[in-house]
Amino acid sequence: MTKPILAAAGIGILLAVPLVTSNPFYQHLVIMVLFWTLLGAAWNLLGGFAGQVSFGHATFLGVGAYTTMLLYLKLGWSPWLGLILGGVIGAVVALPIGLICFRLRGPYFSLATLAVAEIIRLVALNWESLTAGPTGLLITHLPALNWFGLPVNWESKLPFYYIAVALALLAMGATWFVSRSRLGAYLLAIREDMDSAEAAGIDTTRTKVIALAISAFIAGLAGGFYGLYFRYIDPDAVFSISMSVEMVFIAVVGGIATTAGPIVGAVFLVTIAELFRERFQVGHLIFYGLLMMIVIRYMPEGIWGRVRSWLPGANARS
Amino acid sequence: MTLLRVAHLTKDFGGLRAVSDLSFDLAEGELLGLIGPNGAGKTTAFNLMAGSIAPSAGTVELSGENIVGLRPHAVVRRGIARTFQIVKPFRKLAVLENVALAAFLHEPNRARAEANAARILETVNLNGKHGSLASDLTLGEQKRLEIARALATRPKLLFLDEPMGGLNPAEIDHACELVMRIRDGGVTVILIEHHMKAIMRIADRVIVLHHGVKIADAAPQEIVRHPDVIKAYLGERGV
Amino acid sequence: MATLLQTIVSGVLTGSLYAMIAVGLTIVFGVMRIINMAHGDMVMLGMFGAYWGYALWHLDPFVSALLWVPLMFVFGMGVQRLLLRKIIPSGELNTLLYTAGLSLLIANLALFFWTGDYRTINLAYALTPPRPFGIAIPVPAAIAFGIAIVVTAALYLFLSRTDTGRAIRATAQNADSAALMGVDVGRVDMITFGLGTALAGAAGVLLAPSLYLYPTVGEILVVKCFVIVVLGGLGSVPGAIAGGVLLGLVESLGAVYVSVAYKDTIGFVLFLLVLLFRPSGLFGVGRS
Numbered sequence A: 001m002t003k004p005i006l007a008a009a010g011i012g013i014l015l016a017v018p019l020v021t022s023n024p025f026y027q028h029l030v031i032m033v034l035f036w037t038l039l040g041a042a043w044n045l046l047g048g049f050a051g052q053v054s055f056g057h058a059t060f061l062g063v064g065a066y067t068t069m070l071l072y073l074k075l076g077w078s079p080w081l082g083l084i085l086g087g088v089i090g091a092v093v094a095l096p097i098g099l100i101c102f103r104l105r106g107p108y109f110s111l112a113t114l115a116v117a118e119i120i121r122l123v124a125l126n127w128e129s130l131t132a133g134p135t136g137l138l139i140t141h142l143p144a145l146n147w148f149g150l151p152v153n154w155e156s157k158l159p160f161y162y163i164a165v166a167l168a169l170l171a172m173g174a175t176w177f178v179s180r181s182r183l184g185a186y187l188l189a190i191r192e193d194m195d196s197a198e199a200a201g202i203d204t205t206r207t208k209v210i211a212l213a214i215s216a217f218i219a220g221l222a223g224g225f226y227g228l229y230f231r232y233i234d235p236d237a238v239f240s241i242s243m244s245v246e247m248v249f250i251a252v253v254g255g256i257a258t259t260a261g262p263i264v265g266a267v268f269l270v271t272i273a274e275l276f277r278e279r280f281q282v283g284h285l286i287f288y289g290l291l292m293m294i295v296i297r298y299m300p301e302g303i304w305g306r307v308r309s310w311l312p313g314a315n316a317r318s
Numbered sequence B: 001m002t003l004l005r006v007a008h009l010t011k012d013f014g015g016l017r018a019v020s021d022l023s024f025d026l027a028e029g030e031l032l033g034l035i036g037p038n039g040a041g042k043t044t045a046f047n048l049m050a051g052s053i054a055p056s057a058g059t060v061e062l063s064g065e066n067i068v069g070l071r072p073h074a075v076v077r078r079g080i081a082r083t084f085q086i087v088k089p090f091r092k093l094a095v096l097e098n099v100a101l102a103a104f105l106h107e108p109n110r111a112r113a114e115a116n117a118a119r120i121l122e123t124v125n126l127n128g129k130h131g132s133l134a135s136d137l138t139l140g141e142q143k144r145l146e147i148a149r150a151l152a153t154r155p156k157l158l159f160l161d162e163p164m165g166g167l168n169p170a171e172i173d174h175a176c177e178l179v180m181r182i183r184d185g186g187v188t189v190i191l192i193e194h195h196m197k198a199i200m201r202i203a204d205r206v207i208v209l210h211h212g213v214k215i216a217d218a219a220p221q222e223i224v225r226h227p228d229v230i231k232a233y234l235g236e237r238g239v
Numbered sequence C: 001m002a003t004l005l006q007t008i009v010s011g012v013l014t015g016s017l018y019a020m021i022a023v024g025l026t027i028v029f030g031v032m033r034i035i036n037m038a039h040g041d042m043v044m045l046g047m048f049g050a051y052w053g054y055a056l057w058h059l060d061p062f063v064s065a066l067l068w069v070p071l072m073f074v075f076g077m078g079v080q081r082l083l084l085r086k087i088i089p090s091g092e093l094n095t096l097l098y099t100a101g102l103s104l105l106i107a108n109l110a111l112f113f114w115t116g117d118y119r120t121i122n123l124a125y126a127l128t129p130p131r132p133f134g135i136a137i138p139v140p141a142a143i144a145f146g147i148a149i150v151v152t153a154a155l156y157l158f159l160s161r162t163d164t165g166r167a168i169r170a171t172a173q174n175a176d177s178a179a180l181m182g183v184d185v186g187r188v189d190m191i192t193f194g195l196g197t198a199l200a201g202a203a204g205v206l207l208a209p210s211l212y213l214y215p216t217v218g219e220i221l222v223v224k225c226f227v228i229v230v231l232g233g234l235g236s237v238p239g240a241i242a243g244g245v246l247l248g249l250v251e252s253l254g255a256v257y258v259s260v261a262y263k264d265t266i267g268f269v270l271f272l273l274v275l276l277f278r279p280s281g282l283f284g285v286g287r288s
Helices: A002-020 A024-049 A058-075 A080-103 A107-127 A159-181 A182-192 A192-201 A205-230 A241-254 A261-280 A282-298 A302-309 B042-050 B071-076 B096-105 B109-125 B139-151 B169-184 B196-202 B227-234 C004-033 C041-055 C061-090 C092-114 C139-161 C163-173 C174-178 C185-210 C217-232 C239-256 C263-277
Strands: B002-013 B015-027 B031-035 B059-061 B080-082 B156-163 B186-191 B205-210 B215-217
Touching: A002 A024, A002 A159, A024 A159, A024 A182, A024 A241, A024 A261, A024 B227, A058 A080, A058 A107, A058 A205, A058 A241, A058 B169, A080 A205, A107 A241, A107 C092, A107 C217, A107 C263, A159 A182, A159 A205, A159 A261, A182 A192, A182 A205, A182 B096, A192 A205, A192 B071, A192 B139, A241 A261, A241 A302, A241 C092, A241 C217, A261 A282, A261 A302, A261 B196, A282 C061, A282 C092, B002 B042, B002 B227, B015 B042, B015 B059, B015 B186, B015 B205, B015 B215, B031 B042, B031 B169, B031 B196, B031 C185, B042 B059, B042 B080, B042 B156, B042 B186, B071 B080, B080 B139, B096 B109, B096 B139, B096 C004, B109 B139, B109 C217, B139 B156, B139 B169, B139 B205, B169 B196, B205 B227, B215 B227, C004 C041, C004 C139, C004 C163, C004 C185, C004 C217, C004 C239, C041 C185, C041 C217, C061 C092, C061 C139, C092 C217, C139 C163, C139 C185, C139 C239, C163 C174, C163 C185, C174 C185, C217 C239, C217 C263, C239 C263
Parallel strands: B031 B186, B031 B205, B080 B156, B156 B186
Antiparallel strands: B002 B015, B002 B059, B205 B215
């Protein structure tokens, strides 16, 4: 009973927000929640469901962002095509990274992803002919677009809002779909015990790579969105360890291996960040760290994981 | 019909030769016991045959196909399933899910996979426990769960690694019956066991390993009288 | 030739401090099998301790070590006893995530209270480095190197000659057996973590006069520390020392002979190669 109704209500609320507030600040906040939901959902597929804790997911965000920006700025391709390609290239890059890193298990895998992310960040920083290095890439002007006959106003936040909603729904839909599929069951088995999973006939490497590819695709889409929304990227913004770590936090605090966890985590963290920014300017990361510690200690299943266990029908997934 | 042909299988761990030049054929429908003192290399032999570790030399042929070098899941797909000496269930998943995951190998549809799993759980006598977490089961139940999981992959050949370890006499009797039922159902079985009575009762044939070397390969009644076997278990003076 | 020697000397000097930091991380891993993501922030705390000692009380950093190192030891023990002890049983990954949260907490508290401005300690005697054989050896780096050697020797003696040291080594080999032999594993865990933190803090104090200090330095340090510890073999103290010096050399030589930009990359690539092909470390002494 509760799940589909909650979901429909949630979607209804999302679509109605711009009708309720035309204040760009609040619109920006909701866009940020959706953006982090995207990233949290992406990480969750690999880190939550499959138990492969990646500390380098910003790699795919950055690859997506640079793909989108470079295709538009250097080749003049449509940024919307670029957005999708950002996801695709993210997934493509994930394949060799996965093949290298999946040979390792547990914390060694995590450290390897960190190393790979740092290498890519340093390459992006130094390969100036391709990425413009620390100067970064700037979009001054987005191409005119007509949506069902109406010209889209890129100065307003609204178009970005709806794009973000679409992407977030895509990510959550993909997560939901995976969680109910054989792939999802296999991922949970891999998380539990990789040797037993192999003994059950599961091709653990192939399964992990598939999860990583989907995860990287979504993160790449998020990266492309980031570039088009903020119109400026540089290696330290999109390839940083902080970015990777914040993705982990969203998923872990919200609820590992759940569909709704990332959005709960994103709401929490963006709200805290904004409250902090208002009163203290800096320091919201203090609370991220603290919350992370509290969640791991008292609620390793995450906030949504805990809430879900109170709802009737507690054994249902999602 | 030779189902499994092992030829000159050898494994070195640094300076230690854990398995040395092991060769034997296994016919379809046989129930082979693999025994030997602790450290004899029995589990290593299983690991070699199941693909968990790579041999230093030798081949393993299943129905004529060399399976050396295949990853464990690929070996499972070819028809060899195994249990572990120290049980490894998916602890935080439900009993039914544990088996359904393996059933998925041949049946991608969840409902049908779960139905298959339920049927197998019935054959190992774990009916009432579908929803329990694997970690909540007793040791005997976990061992049966692991057998169920192995059976769900529809193996031609089943490796059981000390399925009776830690069980009480009544449970051991049930386990013997279960293993025989499995063999009668068409699955060839290799059984590592320390329980000599169980081996005597159910095995058609026994291979004895000692320090990685096969020292005997015969029917159970001859094995217990075999001088090398007695020496291996009891030492020189015991003969 | 002079450049090569200079590069090597600089590499070894830096490497010795890297080694100290890495030893701290590796003993914690060896005994408790945990990877402490907050280790770099412990170094940062040592650095800032030295800075504030100098800025507020005009304490020479090397003298202030006498104050800060014992404090860091107690702090480390507190963190292990009060925070980590409850988390470790829930698994490696949870502990990793928890220490990542702790790292964020410490680094950002520091950032909040001390701001992100780069600080430096300008010691009067550091201005003109002596040049034996034409090779510049900055005085603070030399003193740090000397102290690092003394500390390492002391640690070696502690681990090999004292009862507590032996208890630590026993627990690192096999915690269950050690417990059966009467070792208080809980106490060993606490002391080891304190020791690891103290080493990190000490390295921070020693490094303070030679670097720009800022609160988020822990992030990059902890990553380098992992590289060292993996190169040298997880859990191996001699390995960590060798790995630290090796990384110092690789970075120094890389900066001069390959490119300043990519010098950090070399370390990471080496790290990945070792993780993939020789997970027990370059010298094969590590635990996997």
